[in-house]
Amino acid sequence: THEVVLKFSCSDQPGIVAAVANLFALQGFNIRESSQFEDVHTHKFFMRTVLESCEGPKSIEQVKTSFEPIAQRYGMEWSLYDNQYKPRVVIAVSQWGHCLENLLDGYKRGTLPIDIVAVVSNHAVMQPLCEWYQVPFHHLPVTKDTKSEQEAAILNIFSDNNADFLVxxxxxxxxxxxxxxxxxxxxxxxxxxxxxxxxxxxxxHQAYDRGVKLIGATAHYVTSELDEGPIIEQAVERVSHANTPEELVEIGRDIEAVVLNRAVRWHAQHRVLLNETKTVVFSR
Amino acid sequence: THEVVLKFSCSDQPGIVAAVANLFALQGFNIRESSQFEDVHTHKFFMRTVLESCEGPKSIEQVKTSFEPIAQRYGMEWSLYDNQYKPRVVIAVSQWGHCLENLLDGYKRGTLPIDIVAVVSNHAVMQPLCEWYQVPFHHLPVTKDTKSEQEAAILNIFSDNNADFLVxxxxxxxxxxxxxxxxxxxxxxxxxxxxxxxxxxxxxHQAYDRGVKLIGATAHYVTSELDEGPIIEQAVERVSHANTPEELVEIGRDIEAVVLNRAVRWHAQHRVLLNETKTVVFSR
Amino acid sequence: THEVVLKFSCSDQPGIVAAVANLFALQGFNIRESSQFEDVHTHKFFMRTVLESCEGPKSIEQVKTSFEPIAQRYGMEWSLYDNQYKPRVVIAVSQWGHCLENLLDGYKRGTLPIDIVAVVSNHAVMQPLCEWYQVPFHHLPVTKDTKSEQEAAILNIFSDNNADFLVxxxxxxxxxxxxxxxxxxxxxxxxxxxxxxxxxxxxxHQAYDRGVKLIGATAHYVTSELDEGPIIEQAVERVSHANTPEELVEIGRDIEAVVLNRAVRWHAQHRVLLNETKTVVFSR
Amino acid sequence: THEVVLKFSCSDQPGIVAAVANLFALQGFNIRESSQFEDVHTHKFFMRTVLESCEGPKSIEQVKTSFEPIAQRYGMEWSLYDNQYKPRVVIAVSQWGHCLENLLDGYKRGTLPIDIVAVVSNHAVMQPLCEWYQVPFHHLPVTKDTKSEQEAAILNIFSDNNADFLVxxxxxxxxxxxxxxxxxxxxxxxxxxxxxxxxxxxxxHQAYDRGVKLIGATAHYVTSELDEGPIIEQAVERVSHANTPEELVEIGRDIEAVVLNRAVRWHAQHRVLLNETKTVVFSR
Structure with missing residues (x-):
């Protein structure tokens, strides 16, 4: 690889950046991009950096091996990626296609750095769209009684495709x-x-009943507590008393697609780090 | 008066607008501005209109009297104002002056159509600022035991000044x-x-703990259910993982002032109508 | 028809609203929605109203005939539409499909009130997408020398399809x-x-070179002065020094699609009125 | 000092970050915050970092001396600040006080990290406000004939107060x-x-005439080409056809104050680096 992305978190302590920068400088890497953050309440330190080899391609395994001692010394949670590699993604969808379509479009144009390896759905309605985009579609209907089998099927598709994440x-x-x-x-x-x-x-409909003046969408990591996972991105759009619930749904569609697109992009670029119930997002 | 503002709500039924428009046309009024809204779920109809007399000034009492029969026929909740009249406002403030200052500044420049007749506070810190703006300041400290007396004092100041609303x-x-x-x-x-x-x-601090990516402010009518009153206006600002709670406070200050300013302006211009737990806001 | 949409503009003068409201009240119409605006500099008056027949369906031609005398009296520029009728639209596109896709998706789902009757393009690349959406696609390559013929072909497709507008x-x-x-x-x-x-x-690329901190998109009516036509809608998105021109293009795509979608929707709903070089947009 | 802020730019080359990080690690500094950016078109590298001494206070002069060799080796344009030091600011104002007031308020509350050492104005109207905030006010009327003398007076006030920048x-x-x-x-x-x-x-008024749907404000460095200096920050607010030019002025006031406040804050925190006709803004 010519470019690697390193991300890590650890307790804050002096010398971390110097140690990391030295190691890579000695191996002939140049820093293309770098972001740091220290959580002043937990004293946890987060870093993401993109490194370019000035001496031709390197084996990612060798780079990992050389980084191991530093990671151990500072007690890092870390990962290191080939920047050319596009994460493999499975998308789950129901009957509404706007978010799916936005992701498929970015994938097809090559501007969203992911490989969509499968689409799974409890309905068949999105099959023709996936066919047009030449992405394998798996129809997995679900009832209360078949939920565990259906989820097992999803997980199998995930594993069989060596998927990196699910959307x-x-x-x-x-x-x-x-x-x-x-x-x-x-x-x-x-x-x-x-x-x-x-x-x-x-x-x-809740928003309509409450009479809010802005509606929004939130992309977050899934946790077992419903709608409580770490937030990656949010956006809002203005509405008025004159908008019906149906119009809110329509206005919201565009925000949902845009917010999800950003979250997927940033996750795929390894810009999102978990900080317990929150995220650190090194967006540009 | 040369201009009157009429606002009303009633059950929707044919002929309302025609009846209103006719009445005022016959009295030599021209429509300067007009907004309608029908709540499709409750079939309640809302209207605000600004009327200009083409035949010189009219007595507001006479206009009201002439409108009375229509209001009765359609079962309207209604009010009619001289458009020149600036509502008299009492402002309650604690130790933070940014919202107060924004309102005082608009009042002094004459661009916010209100008369600030008194400022009340449980602290003395805003007194010099009010003096500079030549607005009467009432220091009304409060403890658990004196809450009812203190609120009575606020209400007295409100009545003695013939105030129209409290901010x-x-x-x-x-x-x-x-x-x-x-x-x-x-x-x-x-x-x-x-x-x-x-x-x-x-x-x-709640927003910081939850890790949201946008923070906001909400202006609403006060009801006995805390933070549940009808929403008049809202706005948000982008924040990031790197912002401390103190920075969120700082970023939020500007939004708070702007959102409150809009709500006060629209209420003063009779652009806000109550629709049970929600509002109809005929902003421009 | 059960619902008609009336829009008109004329010089401001007393009695217009009363005359219009009376006429329709007498014919058994109820006002569902109504918006007015007076340009205080030119004294031109603009109005759009949605009327519902309480006495069953009416012939749109009869309604038009009954309105004619009022339109003449006040010198109105006016039009009256069946609210069920979906305007017929031709879309012109080049090699970028995101705006087209957004419109096709809204059309297919039935949430965008238009009929897309044809897509024309100087490139063939969007043909498969149009086929998937079952919309006729016309490949009309163009060179300097064939520009007038190609435009004639576009105009023919427009007329042959009884199209109402071009996007x-x-x-x-x-x-x-x-x-x-x-x-x-x-x-x-x-x-x-x-x-x-x-x-x-x-x-x-211009925006990148100038170093702006927000980029935007603008939907406007086409006039012979390039990029100078009346603006219908605009929106912006935040960018930073770290975004390359290619990233600006990518960020901008989503805004472009959303802004164009709104403009098309509002035009199709007869919410946009021309005010010389500007527009009056009665959005909700 | 316990904390220093370093900012620099230079041609991109391998080893810069390592060299900087090493130097400060060896002197017992911990990295609190750090931001980098490489302009991929000009290959210029920009960095800002906040360093905390873990071994008690350091002399800023000594730190500068120790950095000098690295700065020379990489051909850096650089500066190094005591993070406690609040830049000294002169504000120039005319007859409109909203931006001034916002800055004075932040200064007085201590949340805007600047010392306002003087206010200069060609009008006297802001004098009482400055007195209330206890900031020296200099009334410097100007005519075509006295422009150079008046500007000399501004420059004198700037120098006499050891000011760091002018707003x-x-x-x-x-x-x-x-x-x-x-x-x-x-x-x-x-x-x-x-x-x-x-x-x-x-x-x-230009925006009104063009009929734009959003208005905005821009904070930028002053250059001899009018309104062409490097942009620091921008923001917009939605408006409609119904807003008069006077209303645009009123809506714009709040954006202007907010945008200027951010630009002043970021400049005072050494977050803004010049990149020829553009800026690099390391905002949080």
Missing amino acids: LARYMQILSNDLCEALSGKAINIHHSFLPGFKGAKPY | LARYMQILSNDLCEALSGKAINIHHSFLPGFKGAKPY | LARYMQILSNDLCEALSGKAINIHHSFLPGFKGAKPY | LARYMQILSNDLCEALSGKAINIHHSFLPGFKGAKPY
Whole structure:
């Protein structure tokens, strides 16, 4: 690889950046991009850096090996990626296609740095769209009684495809605790409200009833606590008393797609680090 | 008066607009501005219109009298104002002056159509500022034991000044149910969060803990249910993981002032109509 | 028809609203929605109203005939539509599909009140997408020498389909003066900058060079003066020094699609009225 | 000092970050905050870092001396500040006080990290406000004939107060080329439009005439080319056809104050680096 992305977190202590910068400088890497953050309350330190080899391609395994001692010394949680590698993504969808379509479009144009390896759905309606985009579509209907089998099927598709993460693009089913844990930090959901407002079902109708003047969408990591996972990105749009719930749904669609697109992009670029119940997002 | 503002609500039924328009056309009024809204769920109709007399000034009492029969026929809740009249406002404030200052500045420049007739506060810190703006300042300290006397004093100042409405410009005290009811529809509060998220105390710290990516402010009518009154206006600002709670407070200050300013302006211009737990806001 | 939409403009004068409201009240219409605006500088009056027949369906021609005398009396520029009728739209596109896709998706779901009757393009790349959406696609390559023939072909497709308006969804060709005039008030373009900044070619690169902190998109009516037509809608998105021109293009795509979608929707709902070089937009 | 802020730019080359990080690690400094950026077109590298001494206070002069060799080796343009030091600021104002008031309020509360050492104005109207805030006010009327003397007086006040930068808080006078050059990189202006749209005089009236749907404000460094200096920050607010030019002025006031406040804060925190005609802004 010519470019690697390193991200890590550890307790803050003097000398971390120097140690990291030295190691890579000695190996002929140049820093292309770098972001740091120290949580002043927990004294945890977060860093992401993109490094370019000035001496031709390097083996990613060798780079990892050389980094290991530093990671151990500072007690880092870390990962190191080939910057050319596009994460493999499974998308779960229900009957609404706007978020899916936005992701497929970015994937097809090559501007969203992911490989969409499968789409799973409890309905068949998105099959023709996936066919047009030449992405494998798996119809996995679900009932109360078949939930665990259906989730097992999702997980199989995930593993069989060596997927890196799952995107719930308006999937409308609540994942079981088991699945949430199996995909911890690897599943991104779009919730159609400005969390923590209007959790649960029918948030646009809740927003209409409450008479808010802005509606929003929230992309977050999935955890077993519904709509409580670490938030990656949010956005809002202005509405008025004159908008019906149906119009809120329509206005919200565009925000949902945009917010999910950003969250997927940033996760795929390794810009999102978990900080307990929150995220550190090194967006540009 | 040369211009009157009429606002009303009633059950929707054919002929309302025609009846209103006819009445005023016959009296030589021209429509300068007009907004309507029908709540499709409750079939309630809302209207605000600004009328200009083409035949010189009219007595507001006479106009009211002439409107009375139509109001009765359609069962309207209505009010009619001289458009020159600036509503008389009492502002309650605690130790933070940014919202107060914004309102005083607009009042002094004449661009905010209100008369600030008194400022009341449980602290003395805003006294010099009010003196500079030549607005009477009433220092009304409050303890648990003196709450009812202190609220009575506020209400007295309100009545003695023939005030039209009260603005809680970061007042930080919870009003008693009695005061809420006495000032129903006549008290506007600014809450420093994007409601319904982060109700209650220290919303910026709640927002920090939840890790949201946007913070907001909400202006609403005061009701006895804390932070549940009809929302008049909201706005948000982008924040990041790197912002401390103190920075959220700082970023939020500007939004709070702007949102409260808009709510006060629109209320003073009779652009806000109550629709049960919601508002109809005929902003431009 | 059960619902009609009336829009008109004329010189301001007393009695207009009363005359209009009376006429329709007498014919058994109820006002569902109504918006007025008076330009205080030109004293021109603008109005849009949605009327519902309480006495069953009416012939749109009869309604028009009954309105004619009032329109004449007040010198109105006016039009009256069946609210069920979906305007017929031709979309012109080049090689970028995001705006087209957004419109096709809204059309297919039935949430965007238009009928897309044809897509024309100087490139073939969007043909499969249109086929998937079952919309006729016309490949009309263009060179300097064939511009007038190609534009004639577009105009033929427009007429043959009884189209109501043309949408330039990132068409990337400058229309001739003749075509601009032939479609005056009937052609909507999306420009990928926050006009009047960065007119002409490569606006995102211009924005990058100037170092702006927000980029935008503008939907406007096409006129023979490039990028100078009446603005219908605009929106912006935050960017930073770290964004490359390519990233600006990517960030801008989503805004372009959203802004064009709104402009098309509002035009189709007869919410946009021309006020010389500007628009009056009665959005909700 | 316990904390220093270092900012620099230089041609990109391997080893810069390692060299900087090493130097400070060896001197017992811990990195509190750090931001880097490489301009991929010019290959210029920009960095800002906040360093905390873990071994008690250090002399800023000694730190500078120790950094000198690295700065020379990499050909850096650099500066190093005591993070406790509040930059000394002169504010120029005309007859409109909203931007001034916002800055004075932040200064007085201690949340804006600047010392306002003087206010200069060609009008006397802001004198009482400055007195209330206990900031020296200098009334410096200006005519065509006295412009050079008046500007000399401003420059004298700037020097006599050891000021670090000048803020034009709606000063409404065009600075001479000489003054622009004397204060190059040290003078921040707020322009009441979304540049590059509506340069020059009366931008809100220009915006009204063009019929834009959003208005904005731009904070930028002053250069001899009017309204062309490097942009620090921008923001916009939604408006409609119904807003008069006077209302645009009123809506714009709040944006202007907020945008200028941010630019002043970021400049005072050494977060803004010049990149020829653009800026690099390491905001949080």
